[in-house]
Amino acid sequence: MTTITGDQALVKRINTSLILDTIRRHAPISRASVSELTGLNKATVSNLVQELLNNHLVQESGPGASSGGRKPRLLLFNGQAGYAIGLELRVQQMTAVLTDLAGRIVAEDECPLEQHDTDSVTAGMVAIVRRLMQLAPQSPHGIVGIGAGVPGMVDGSGTVLFAPNLGWEMVPLSQLLEEELGLPVTIDNEANAGAQGELRFGAGRDASHLLYISAGSGIGSGIIINGELYKGARGYAGESGHMTIESEGRSCSCGNRGCWELYASEKSYDNEEFALPSKRTSELISYARQGHEGTIRHFYKLGHYLGVGITNLVNGFNPQSVIIGGPLSDARAWLEDTMQQVVAQRTLPYHRERMEIRFAELGSRSTVIGAAYSAISQFLGPVRVSMPMN
Amino acid sequence: MTTITGDQALVKRINTSLILDTIRRHAPISRASVSELTGLNKATVSNLVQELLNNHLVQESGPGASSGGRKPRLLLFNGQAGYAIGLELRVQQMTAVLTDLAGRIVAEDECPLEQHDTDSVTAGMVAIVRRLMQLAPQSPHGIVGIGAGVPGMVDGSGTVLFAPNLGWEMVPLSQLLEEELGLPVTIDNEANAGAQGELRFGAGRDASHLLYISAGSGIGSGIIINGELYKGARGYAGESGHMTIESEGRSCSCGNRGCWELYASEKSYDNEEFALPSKRTSELISYARQGHEGTIRHFYKLGHYLGVGITNLVNGFNPQSVIIGGPLSDARAWLEDTMQQVVAQRTLPYHRERMEIRFAELGSRSTVIGAAYSAISQFLGPVRVSMPMN
DNA sequence: ACAACTTTGTTTAACCAATAGACAAAGTTG
DNA sequence: CAACTTTGTCTATTGGTTAAACAAAGTTGT
Structure with a gap:
């Protein structure tokens, strides 16, 4: 049993993490302000800030303006103290970014993916990781870790339990990569990573409860509760794509009927009575731009069904914001209106009032950035203390 | 800003809470075993146990069997060190229990509810609370608090945001009761309290991720994540009853269409082409027992729709167990088979494999017991420390 | 220009909880 | 009955936070 017990080291970790977080969020900031904001004693803040300065995680940026007394010595989070790599595995492509500890993208790379056997993919x-590592500037902590987002269910140990689109089952991905790279690796579901990305660096920065919808070849969702990613009992709880919205609808490969993603993802392209001019989202968007009626009508319909599913999730989760990402978010122009209408018509008033639906700010990069953030977060080692109300 | 900072008091609270929890779960247990189980030093355990003994929250029960050395002095959690009261507010009735700190029911009471104005209800x-308080045995801590479960949305401060069946909006219930009673009051949604009850004392004792469905005049759900109740952004996230299962289904009073609870709660009684012989669940159960075909067919259908909605929640939440409670659970005999069939046919294999669906063990008492537990838990003051993976 | 006040950050001594290890207490076993 | 075991307490130490004093570096009013 590895329960967390209380001792002084824990106290120090909690406080250091609290201080670093405060500096990250309010920089530039003085020690005195950190002390006020956190409630920690000035001496404690001074001591722990000194250690953070020694670690190069924090820097002094010179004196600030006086407010009637001694000038403050302002502190900054040093995003360049280390770097992380974020990966996204899609069915036909692999993308990666090198970011600093603040999540700023330093370099990007991608390569096509043809074979899906474990060996080729990990190779x-x-x-791609090695290529990006070469591009990392010199820094005190170097590459602090790798994060990857994959289209499937993942458990807490970094094993891909099930990824139908890759034909994977029980692949110990983080172990394989760690052995090869000698760096800490975190694995997340693609939608969960996307949710993290938008939460920290994108459209969800001010929300602590948000729902991220990744619409592409299927539909995934990532759920942020209280500023943290929620993962289900067995490591994955976002299979919203297989939520029934028509109880006697079409059969789905998952065994259920009337699944949401049959109507509101790229899977709907196979589902049309009137044949569409293409089955690729990017091409359909071109057709829509040229005014192709069938395509536009299909997007409207897709927007409608997106709204139906989002309504369900909103009524169940009560998020502050819903963020729509993934390849289909590029068709925003034709999806948004019908979707917003459906949601406005159908959600409970109490949910609707203070909730808003947005599109991903990071575009196609939500997932890679979120994956990198996972690695960064693991390195910075946040500890949270809570007193549940129940 | 009231962030939790680390100091020695926190450390002590964490460890005391950890020790008390260990004793509650493993009693009778020696100090040495507590030390081993928690990882805390023997001296620490001895000291904190001494304080718990002084508080009367723990008792020594005499020597245990030796395993080759000095006999251990066994410790017990003293459930009789104090008492709590749990309340459930239904539309036509109010029920309450007096429990000890271990959640054992000492006394029960109920009264009909005719008027729904705030004053009458709080009076x-x-x-009812005063009547039960009279029945509480003498104890070191007396009545430690009141917990109540209400059919509506509740925020963290104990305000009922919205309870359509009572016609309530923004009622500061916990404040009203605290002023009158001079005791700490916690307010929960009825389904959330039921989930707590079953988690701690009922069918969910071994699960840390569970979904509780309360089927009655509507459908509510309580979600336990990682052994803790999940509440949404504005204090309530279990409006599953208003999840669409037929995107073009009947209109619901909530504004949406095809809501689950139109098909799988007592609301479905108004929904039949063939008139049912009654609109009360208890009477319909009698008819079903006597073999009334229309009623039985209706229950089968209701079981089917229960299964449809449960499938959605299971695919989304991935719980270890689903527990069905509320008045409709009394019709288990006619609901269970069709429901189980639908779920078995429709859930994703990965979710289905290690998940089971059960009926509430505490029967109609899930909610009152859960509400009492809230109050107890508040009093015992658990603190949790977590290191999220992301 | 200068005394009085403010604000920032550090130093000091005290406090307190956990801990390792010694020790005392109370067993069992050959 | 001596040697060993297990349980629980005691003691000195460690290492963190803290309040309060203090030092440093400003501003402001006359």
């Missing part, structure tokens, strides 16, 4: 991942 | 609640 490809290792190669 | 009734105060009266």
